[in-house]
Amino acid sequence: MNARTESDLLLPPAHLSNTHLDALEEETIFILREVAAAFERPALLFSGGKDSLVLLKCAEKAFGIGRLPYPLLMIDTGHNFPEVTDYRDQRAKELGAELIVRSVEDSMKRGTVRLAHPGESRNAHQSVTLLEAIEEFRFDALIGGARRDEEKARAKERIFSHRDSFGQWQPKDQRPELWTLFNTRLAPGEHFRVFPISNWTELDVWQYIEREHVGLPSIYYTHKREVVERRGLLVPVTELTPPRDGETVQVRDVRFRTVGDITTTCPVESLAADAGDVVLETLSVDVSERGATRMDDMTSEASMEKRKKDGYSDPPPSLAHFV
Secondary structure (H helix, E strand, O other), X not given: OOOOOOOOXXXXXXXXXXXXXXXXXXXXXXXXXXXXXXXXXXXXEOOOOHHHHHHHHHHHHHHOOOOOOOOEEEEEOOOEOHHHHHHHHHHHXXXXXXXXXXXXXXXXXXXXXXXXXXXXXOHHHHHHHHHHHHHHHOOOEEEOOOOOXXXXXXXXXXXXXXXXXXXXXXXXXXXXXXXXXXXXXOOOOOEEEEOOOOOOOHHHHHHHHHHHOOOOOHHHOOEEEEEEEEOOEEEEOOOOOOOOOOOOOEEEEEEOOOOOEOOOEOOEEOOOOOHHHHHHHHHHOOOOHXXXXXXXXXXXXXXXXXXXXXXXXXXXXXXXXXX
């Protein structure tokens, strides 16, 4: 358990070992089964992105097709890439899983979410919709695909991350996790966020995708897209992220390392056409996937941690001056 990627993965002649994936997969399956055994009303957060699809593949191995013991939950901003939401629906149908989608737009209609202006990113407001879903379904555990290598706030998370009755995370009040013993006791109104692939890296994820032939939305691989260069990032040209005055629209060969809200997610230049190509690219990168592709993660190192304390789970809000 708690397996890590070994430092000597590169073996001659330029062959990349993936034997460590067995231990990572075993740990993930153990945690997924532990959640099913320890909680009454768990759910698996499922966005249709690569991490949640890897998590879903492990859940399929843990329980079997049509036998997932918990529903899939997505909090939809209404600004998601259609390739991702289409694949989300397809994969849920293939597994015979219950898919629950709750929308930030519905929270806006109820008046629980109010935008400062029509162009404001909705990403920051997903926490409200998520907490509303938790209250609606009385979820006591939410399984997510966050990994510790993504950024510093996530590196502080336990695998079983306690949330108080307000949905807030207290980094200084984490419960010990010795060996594979997890304290899952809850007071009324509290819940856990559980991260079974915490110990995986981006490279581990792509090696697993290649080994297990995990299907992904097409935008994870090279394709031609209109973009503009803005503050060192390639911003996709869409109705939500139009070019600014003076910016030159270019058509580039790109792929997405991570996917999220259109208003916050940028592609990277790439010709990687399959998972094997992406593995080779990932070996050479020196910037995390969020650092290279997320406009919103450039606020400060403390911004994600603050949002997590306020009850948020995954993608952080957008910086208006970028979009």
